[in-house]
Amino acid sequence: MSGFNLPSRADHVGSFLRPAYLHQAREQYFKGEIDAKALREVEDKAIREVVQLQKDVGLKAITDGEFRRTYFHVDFLRQLGGVYTDEPRTHKRADGSEELTPPLIKVIEKVRHVKNIQLDDFNFLKALSTEPGLKPKVTIPSPTMLHFRGGRAGIDATAYPELEPDFYEDVAKAYGEELKSLYDAGCTYVQMDDTNLAYLCDERMREAARQRGDDPNALPAKYAAFINRVVAHKPQGMTLAMHLCRGNFKSTYAAEGNYEPVAEALLSQMNIDAYFLEYDDDRSGDFRPLRFLGKDKTVVLGLISSKFGQMESKDDIKRRIDEAAKYAPLEQLALSPQCGFASTVHGNDIAFDEQKAKLELVVDIAREVWGE
Template sequence: MTPRTEPPFRADHVGSLLRPKRLLDARAARADGRIDAAELRAAEDEAIREVVRMQEDIGLQSATDGEFRRTSWHMDFIYQLQGVHRTDEQITVHFRNEQGDLDFESAALKVDGKVGLDEPIFGADFEFLRSVVTTATPKLTIPSPSMVHYRGGPAAIDKTVYPDEDQFWADLSAAYARQVQGIAALGCTYLQLDDTSLAYLNDPAQRAQFAAMGADAEHQHELYIRQINAALADRPVGLRITTHLCRGNFRSAWTAEGGYDFVAEALFGQLDVDGFFLEYDDARSGGFEPLRFVPPDKYVVLGLVTTKRPQLESKDELKRRIDEAAKYIPLEQLCLSGQCGFSSTVEGNALTIDDEIAKLRLIVETAHEVWG
């Protein structure tokens, strides 16, 4: 089996990692005014150095900063786009897990100005990550353009600014194109677009909710794919781009359910990325049949190892499921990862850092035994 020397790698991970207690304490101290921004940044720097060493020591070929400087995986980015602002309204997202229901609340967003971008978001953060890796490829994770729209739907776009929604999409894709170019100029060769919308739209209940917001839920995924492609159209040579499809990840809970069947043909056949990180940790993710639409030049990273529970999967079960997926896509096009991040929000999922390390090590060892 051919070794992977460019992303995605045979053993990979989505990006977010559990924050150590001392970093959480530093964030709390900053919120209370007991330390200043420079002191918090220093605490983040040290925690990132340590988590990068952990990833490299385990044998991962990619390393992220764990998203340690963020409160959430997407809003810290989105609010830095010109023309996008918080509102006083609170959005409640309903999550659930085996223990019951829980809600995630966050400020709503409003597109009340022309969307734009002057310099790459998270540019300084990526430069620091790049400076501390030694053997791994530094990966930057950002929310996809779809997330700016899916969070509030058409109603979040001020009609006095954008009477024509097509112009909003043109400006948003142009801003993302500048982000892609800018981050590549800083030396990024591995960029991941995280996207819940393209996974949520597989769920009929989610499509019904989105239609109620005034969107064309039956064809929204096709629009999102076109707009992501517009943002990536002039990406630099040498920049590998993946996307991660998530059905929700907050304190070990999820929002949407259902396989990839609804979006699969358009998603795999049309989205101009190099690889897809797909959740496949339990029955709510559906079967592997949609992988038959993946073209021969793209890779699928099977998220078979759950990041929502501490129980460690068996290698035999992981290998069995990889063999099952290989009935629909060649084994050469497959890789292995966790099903999502370990800490999409600062609170993190219900497992320990030791559990996290054990799962990452399991991914590396299983990938080595399967692909060599």
């Protein structure tokens, strides 16, 4: 069907709540009580269980729940040559909730691909996803994170006196080599998680970009060109998706705002196959930005909250799909939760049975709307 390129109309962003025994093993590892091999064996057990959960609810895109990571982005980025990150921190908001303070991400040397970062993890996942119709999906952070967090000041001037073209091309080449290593192992579905384009919908974040010396009106097109450099290195036959995230730490968020400031660059100029867009509440704005969606691209509507356990009304979700279809063809749409259930190891404030029920709701609605 034209415009649709995912394994199913029911998809998900990728991260899942960690079971208590995995939290315990990670704590033992960081205390030096068990070694890396013992931790990986516990992770393997937890991943087998979460893969079975995905199969049981009827999902076709299968992830490892990001169970080997502490944070969705830092664990990957720090394994690129030339990149330095510190540990994210948390602080209390005025209302008592916790907020994640973004980690320092700096480019200190020429960026390069020094090892296959996700290959072993993918091979383990692939062995668990062999049934017909299933497609193992790898999630990685967007390359834009190497620029947005620090701007020009976060990128070493000796390594990169000018950012264009060497910085962007070096990062794209490093990502391309990672994607090729995955593709050669049989991976045909990769999702990049990007907070930065979503943050550029929020006036507070736009002002922060101005303070760093960047023009928030110019950044969306610049980032679309950046991503297109990565796409140019992507193996033919691999589906590359992007999830736009407004923050997802312990059921809180960091940004809000309509997609309009980034919509044209994102949906028309960027050569991505699919977009996972958060649309779970009013902070995401309306569906009008979908009018920019290019042909043969898919938008996965994140209409089901992964932050809170309260179940959505099936009829309400169907009405919202109909509303979105006024701006983008129904055959180019799909459905998912708005984000993962645990973008960080801490997880959202939602129960395991609620997590499962949310996924079952996604699958049920997709079957009824698209006939799957």
